[in-house]
Amino acid sequence: MIDELIGKIKETGNPTVVGLDPRLDYIPAFLREASYDRFGKTLEGAAQSFLDFNKAIIDEIHDLVPAVKPQVAMYEQYGAEGIRAYIDTIRYAKSKGLVVIGDIKRSDIASTAEAYSDGHIGQVDVDGQAHTVYREDFITLNPYLGVDSIEPYLGNCDRFGKGLFILVKTSNPNSGEFQDLLVDGRPLYEIVGAKVEAWGEKLLGANGYSSVGAVVGATHSQQGIELRKLMPRTYFLVPGYGAQGATAEDLAGCFNKDGLGAIVNSSRGIIAAYTKKEYKADFSEKDFAKAARQAVIHMRDDLNRVL
Numbered sequence: 001m002i003d004e005l006i007g008k009i010k011e012t013g014n015p016t017v018v019g020l021d022p023r024l025d026y027i028p029a030f031l032r033e034a035s036y037d038r039f040g041k042t043l044e045g046a047a048q049s050f051l052d053f054n055k056a057i058i059d060e061i062h063d064l065v066p067a068v069k070p071q072v073a074m075y076e077q078y079g080a081e082g083i084r085a086y087i088d089t090i091r092y093a094k095s096k097g098l099v100v101i102g103d104i105k106r107s108d109i110a111s112t113a114e115a116y117s118d119g120h121i122g123q124v125d126v127d128g129q130a131h132t133v134y135r136e137d138f139i140t141l142n143p144y145l146g147v148d149s150i151e152p153y154l155g156n157c158d159r160f161g162k163g164l165f166i167l168v169k170t171s172n173p174n175s176g177e178f179q180d181l182l183v184d185g186r187p188l189y190e191i192v193g194a195k196v197e198a199w200g201e202k203l204l205g206a207n208g209y210s211s212v213g214a215v216v217g218a219t220h221s222q223q224g225i226e227l228r229k230l231m232p233r234t235y236f237l238v239p240g241y242g243a244q245g246a247t248a249e250d251l252a253g254c255f256n257k258d259g260l261g262a263i264v265n266s267s268r269g270i271i272a273a274y275t276k277k278e279y280k281a282d283f284s285e286k287d288f289a290k291a292a293r294q295a296v297i298h299m300r301d302d303l304n305r306v307l
């Protein structure tokens with residue numbers, strides 16, 4: 001799967017991932033009202049407004065970016081209806097040629113991980129009848145339980161041509177609480193990074209990168225530089241640009257000299273761009289998706305400036 005992602009990055013000349021993290025707060029009122037007219041102020045009403053919002057944004061950005069990253073929590077909180085919107089968002093994004101990174105951050109013992117893995121990136125069996133369910137291309141994982149908790153996903157990556165992004169150094173302010181602890185004189189995130197690089201060795205693609213990637217927060221620029229050296233074959237998913245305060249300069253060290261090696265996510269900074277003062281003058285609420293397109297162009301140019 002990493003080669004498909006790299007192909008799309010080269011085709012668009014853009015390492016930007018649009019994070020599809022919808023919240024009712026920034027679904028434009030006209031979209032929410034249209035959905036409530038059909039379904040009332042119900043879970044279905046919320047979920048339908050998310051799907052309408054995502055589709056409009058995907059229509060505007062699919063030619064500009066390689067990938068989208070729906071964050072499952074935003075959908076899951078609305079129950080079955082929310083999950084339906086998550087699945088329908090994945091289907092729609094893929095129908096437009098986008099690579100889909102399902103941000104599900106799962107972690108459990110192997111027998112349970114197998115169920116997550118089969119549902120998201122493999123297939124499930126119903127008495128001899130195989131079904132593919134969520135169909136993300138990549139998913140995010142938490143490695144805290146160790147290699148046996150990751151193996152069920154590695155197997156499905158190989159079998160179904162999928163990929164992973166595994167948390168190594170996260171973008172949040174307290175990520176150092178555990179991740180920076182020194183173990184035999186080495187920070188834990190480095191030990192995890194070396195493991196992720198090793199886990200990916202069997203899934204190397206034609207471009208020399210593995211389908212087993214790492215999440216490395218843009219907010220920790222020095223660690224990004226160190227991890228880039230330590231993990232030459234691992235692609236980085238880099239969140240934290242924009243709404244969390246990281247700049248293009250902060251994350252430049254996550255890339256290799258050839259401009260590959262990392263994709264950078266922005267969620268609120270793109271999908272809620274129309275609410276921000278720098279876009280308000282040019283884009284009304286009705287033009288929220290066009291504002292998102294403009295924000296993607298701005299981010300693409302900003303990233304390419306430092307590559």
Ligand SMILES: O=C(O)c1cc(=O)[nH]c(=O)n1[C@@H]1O[C@H](COP(=O)(O)O)[C@@H](O)[C@H]1O
Pocket residue numbers: 019021071103140169170171172215216217239240241242243244265266267268269
């Ligand atoms: O795995 C992630 O994508 C992730 C890891 C991390 O360390 N930090 C982080 O912010 N994320 C996700 O990236 C997105 C960031 O959203 P914005 O801050 O709105 O751009 C959210 O979906 C987070 O869940």
